[in-house]
Amino acid sequence: MSPAADANAPKLVDPFARTIDYLRVSVTDRCDFRCVYCMSEHMTFLPKKDLLTLEELDRLCSLFVSQGVKKLRITGGEPLVRRDVMWFFERMGRHLDSGALKELTLTTNGSQLRRFAQQLADIGVRRVNVSLDTIDEKKFAAVTRWGRLAQVLDGLDAAQEAGLAVKINTVALKGTNDDELHKLVEWCGARGYDLTFIEVMPMGDLGEEEDRLDQYLSLKDVRCELETQWGLTDVPFRTGGPARYTQCEETGRKIGFITPLTHNFCESCNRVRLTCTGTLYMCLGQEDAVDLRAALRNNPEKDEAIVDAIHRAIAKKPKGHDFDYSRQQVGGQMSRHMSHTGG
Ligand code: SAM
Numbered sequence: 001m002s003p004a005a006d007a008n009a010p011k012l013v014d015p016f017a018r019t020i021d022y023l024r025v026s027v028t029d030r031c032d033f034r035c036v037y038c039m040s041e042h043m044t045f046l047p048k049k050d051l052l053t054l055e056e057l058d059r060l061c062s063l064f065v066s067q068g069v070k071k072l073r074i075t076g077g078e079p080l081v082r083r084d085v086m087w088f089f090e091r092m093g094r095h096l097d098s099g100a101l102k103e104l105t106l107t108t109n110g111s112q113l114r115r116f117a118q119q120l121a122d123i124g125v126r127r128v129n130v131s132l133d134t135i136d137e138k139k140f141a142a143v144t145r146w147g148r149l150a151q152v153l154d155g156l157d158a159a160q161e162a163g164l165a166v167k168i169n170t171v172a173l174k175g176t177n178d179d180e181l182h183k184l185v186e187w188c189g190a191r192g193y194d195l196t197f198i199e200v201m202p203m204g205d206l207g208e209e210e211d212r213l214d215q216y217l218s219l220k221d222v223r224c225e226l227e228t229q230w231g232l233t234d235v236p237f238r239t240g241g242p243a244r245y246t247q248c249e250e251t252g253r254k255i256g257f258i259t260p261l262t263h264n265f266c267e268s269c270n271r272v273r274l275t276c277t278g279t280l281y282m283c284l285g286q287e288d289a290v291d292l293r294a295a296l297r298n299n300p301e302k303d304e305a306i307v308d309a310i311h312r313a314i315a316k317k318p319k320g321h322d323f324d325y326s327r328q329q330v331g332g333q334m335s336r337h338m339s340h341t342g343g
Pocket residue numbers: 031037038075076077078079107108109129130131169170171198199200201202203338339342343
């Protein structure tokens with residue numbers, strides 16, 4: 001093989017021959033909302049010393065980029081509530097400028113977009129995923145506990161004004177938005193947003209007031225319901241993520257379905273997740289993890305040691321997850337919260 005071909009070969013390849021070129025990074029476990037399926041109302045957050053500093057995040061993410069990561073998604077918690085997070089976005093923006101990184105994006109609850117959308121666009125962010133489970137003000141207040149719908153809608157306007165493409169992420173919740181599915185499709189169509197439905201996953205202890213099985217709504221049922229009113233055609237479009245997309249004839253927008261529970265997407269997984277404490281999870285639904293914070297802090301000068309730790313971690317990526325709600329019990333339950341791992 002010629003040296004040039006070698007240089008282009010994927011650097012991060014797991015034991016199942018999957019190339020890993022997508023890193024999701026949680027930059028904080030904190031949030032200005034308390035969504036009922038994500039957090040308990042009285043969360044204990046991590047002490048600051050446990051979090052990677054923004055400089056550490058820059059160093060680590062830059063090393064991932066040097067190892068072939070092409071897509072970076074910043075998440076949390078709510079990424080835009082981390083102090084000075086724009087500094088970090090700017091640092092990642094330099095990898096877009098160099099061409100090493102193809103996409104820098106984020107998943108946000110939208111509450112801070114009025115403040116940051118333009119800056120994000122200036123840095124090179126092209127699209128954002130905004131999580132929105134309902135467009136009913138009262139339900140929104142109930143689902144998010146602390147959120148205000150008007151603020152998120154204003155954030156969405158700001159995103160559009162800044163030229164950011166928006167995709168809405170909606171967790172399908174029995175008894176909450178199952179009567180709003182058609183309205184959401186129509187609303188997203190009218191505003192020019194793609195829409196992705198997500199099945200609720202068994203992440204984290206929610207406190208005594210919430211029960212996973214009460215929340216779970218199968219996306220098979222969601223799709224059946226949608227097809228009573230909308231023409232949905234399967235399309236091969238992929239974003240490198242686990243969503244399967246359809247094209248909605250009437251709105252012209254894409255509608256995606258993320259179905260970790262009714263459809264296993266692991267065979268095409270190209271991603272790993274970094275928590276805000278520097279733990280790298282090779283799979284959202286497994287406990288296999290490597291502590292990259294220790295590698296960072298023990299090797300302030302030696303990047304090779306960290307690159308080595310990244311490669312050792314990828315070599316441990318498991319084949320898939322074990323989530324299962326069958327037989328009326330929650331199988332494969334994960335003790336960590338989505339906000340810690342980064343949804
Ligand atoms: N705060 C940001 C937001 O809400 O978009 C980013 C972090 S949030 C943890 C990322 C995504 O995870 C959101 O779309 C949220 O709806 C989803 N999520 C949180 N907990 C979940 C769960 N238990 N099952 C499925 N999706 C979940």
